[in-house]
Amino acid sequence: MNWTVRLTVNGEPHTLALDDPRVTLLDLLRERLHLSGTKKGCDRGQCGACTVLVDGRRINSCLTLALSLDGAAITTIEGLAQGDQLHPVQEAFIAHDALQCGFCTPGQIMSAVGLLNEGQAGDDPERVREGMSGNLCRCSAYVGIVEAVLDAQATLAGEKERAA
Amino acid sequence: MNRFDYVKPATVAEAIAAAGAPGAAYLASGTNLLDLMKGNVVRPERLVDITQIKELTRIETLDNGDVRIGALVRNADLAYDASFARDFPAVAEALLSGASAQLRNAATVGGNLLQRTRCAYFYDTASACNKRAPGSGCDARDGENSQHAVLGWSDACIATNPSDFCVPLAAFDAVVEIEGSSSRREVALEALHLLPGSTPEREGVLNPGELIVAVRLPAAARGFARHARYLKVRERNSYAFAVVSAAAGLVIENGSIKQARLALGGVAAKPWRAHDAEALLAGQSAEPEVFEHAADAALREAKPSGDNAYKIPLARQLIVRALAAAAQGTPSRMPALPASPFSAVPGALHDA
Structure with missing residues (x-):
């Protein structure tokens, strides 16, 4: 079975097909969108290395299924700077x-x-x-x-x- | 993590129908469930993702003055709701003393009520655990058990309930609204969780497929708003589960206690309401000796389940401290370190 998830990541819309519902937001960012700025530390919600913003709110991306966030806007570390102008x-x-x-x-x-x-x-x-x-x-x-x-x-x- | 089927219903009725299949589990934010699944502690065959059910996301005041909190309201949203925090300050303080800001932004009201114990032997699938694998034994009994239960435990299980939120909810007579395939029912929060007895795998009164849709706080609980605190002792002052915690609420008139509410966390498999202590406090003056008698009454049945005898005098001290803090008055602003007993002045820097 296949699932589809639509996410806006750092302002860019993505529609992604997933063949496995186990994909966390963290793994989707790192492995499928190749945004490796978000880090996998403990992968259990204890260390905060995977923190990203979902609709402006910080969460642990390791403890969130990507499919759960269909329609959400994600901001990662790669999306903070405006060109060369750092946040x-x-x-x-x-x-x-x-x-x-x-x-x-x-x-x-x-x-x-x-x-x-x-x-x-x-x-x-x-x-x-x-x-x-x-x-x-x-x-x-x-x-x-x-x-x-x-x-x-x-x-x-x-x-x-x-x-x- | 095992493979599972995933469905995302749009309504409560669809969710309950989808969860009727054996091996199904509801998924809200997943801050506890996904952690358990990553450790293979829990292996659902189907996840019923309820996060799109808009009707579960509301905080509303009913005609009779009760406040009804939808099961999907996020912990942070409830704690920072100005009107809720003003009316139920000890509940807001308990919420903000739990987990981290990231987790509170995600974790839901219903999920908080159903979070599983943090007993390390429950999480370690190589260990014996009667809760995870009924009949396998309890490795906590001869293991690292300094944080385990001192009230209501059994030979089969000495795990504690980790929730902060549930402690003031139990104290202030919260009611849980539950929907199943054929009926809707209500259960007092105090009666939602079960003590382990010989069946620690049965942690609460929910039947398979039933869904918590809301939690209600009665209008009368607002009467404690001027004298309500939640205090929590933990191994570090933030982002840690309670070793012992206490929610206290008082109604005081002319220095005399008209009504009292008291519940403990970190001491048992359920939030522990101390009815005997409340009865002792009613009609007494708000003084340390009275609080000490109440603490003794609350802990009369307490006994160590391992290397945790220290938790009994610790709980006694914390009850006295929580009642004294409640008597002193709810701080006008949420303390910088919510629920910390080390903040000498409410709202002030504890290390200044």
């Missing part, structure tokens, strides 16, 4: 040296973008730490990650103010 969260991660090996970084950045979309943490470092607890970093770059998220939050809040 403010990407800029902040570089500025604050918020990584060492980099494996968890796409998930950290997507999670941070999701956190800022949610608007619950504001400029409170404790709320940022709590909101980012679903992303593990084995190099323990947490101090830089929290600084980067707070910096990006300030940048985006400033942009919003200027636009208003």
